[in-house]
Amino acid sequence: MDAERDARWLLQRLREEEDLRPPYRLQRELRWVTQATVLRDEHGSLTAYTELRKHLFAVELTTVVVDPHHRGQGLSHTLVNAAVQSTAARPLILFTRSAALETAVARAGFVQRRIWNPLTLSSVGARALMRCGRMLMLGDVRKLWAQVAHIAAFRCWVLDDEKDA
Numbered sequence: 662m663d664a665e666r667d668a669r670w671l672l673q674r675l676r677e678e679e680d681l682r683p684p685y686r687l688q689r690e691l692r693w694v695t696q697a698t699v700l701r702d703e704h705g706s707l708t709a710y711t712e713l714r715k716h717l718f719a720v721e722l723t724t725v726v727v728d729p730h731h732r733g734q735g736l737s738h739t740l741v742n743a744a745v746q747s748t749a750a751r752p753l754i755l756f757t758r759s760a761a762l763e764t765a766v767a768r769a770g771f772v773q774r775r776i777w778n779p780l781t782l783s784s785v786g787a788r789a790l791m792r793c794g795r796m797l798m799l800g801d802v803r804k805l806w807a808q809v810a811h812i813a814a815f816r817c818w819v820l821d822d823e824k825d826a
Contacts, residue, residue, distance in 0.1 A: 667694045670707045674726045679807035680758065682724055683795045697724075698744040700736055709740040713748055716784040719776070720750040725762055737765040745769055745820065752821035754781070758814040771818040 668690040675684035684690065693712055700709040708731040712724045722744055727736045741762075745753065754776065755766055763773075776782045789808075796805040 664691055664695050667699065667707050667710075670728075671710060671726075674710070674728070675724075677729075678726060679804050680811075681726060682792050683799055683801055683804060693724075698740065698747050700740055700743065702731070709736045711740055711744050713744065713750070713753075714788070715750075716754075716788070717780040718778045719752050719754050719781045719784075720748065721785065722753055722755040722766075725755070725757070732761075737762055738768055741765045741769045752819050754785070754820075755818045756785075756815045757818065758811055758816065763816065763818070766818045766820075769820065770822075771820045773816050774819050776817055776819075 665687070668687055671690050671694055672684045672687065675681050675690075685693075694710070697710055697712050699707055699711075702708050707728065709727045710724065711722055711726070714721045714723050722741070725737065725740065727740070753771070755762075755771065757763060757766070767773075776785065793805060793808060796802075796808070
């Protein structure tokens with residue numbers, strides 16, 4: 662598929678969605694999009710996207726996005742399952758305040774809980790602070806405000822096959 666077209670799709674979603682990370686330059690997004698878990702429609706166009714990011718002692722399922730024209734079709738369930746199947750890394754963690762995404766991750770076996778490892782929590786927190794700093798640096802006050810104003814609404818979901826088995 663055309664990685665540049667995919668990266669441009671991602672950049673558009675990142676600019677429009679308040680809960681997503683800030684966009685980077687096209688070249689950096691090209692690198693992320695080639696490593697991501699994606700879903701496509703019958704024409705080969707991107708419909709859903711997620712990334713896996715390593716933290717200390719965990720991997721985060723992040724930047725989960727479904728194209729607005731394809732929402733309500735169960736793609737978040739398919740995307741989460743595909744991402745879980747794409748890696749043996751555990752625990753997988755995810756932070757969201759989206760009820761639809763919470764339903765998808767719960768069906769995939771994630772459970773809501775706190776991060777138990779202080780090093781993982783530090784890594785996640787540092788990355789979140791860097792994202793907020795980037796939003797401030799880019800002057801994206803709308804996105805920064807959405808992140809800060811809703812911080813208490815975000816919940817941590819964890820998939821850890823060994824502990825849940």
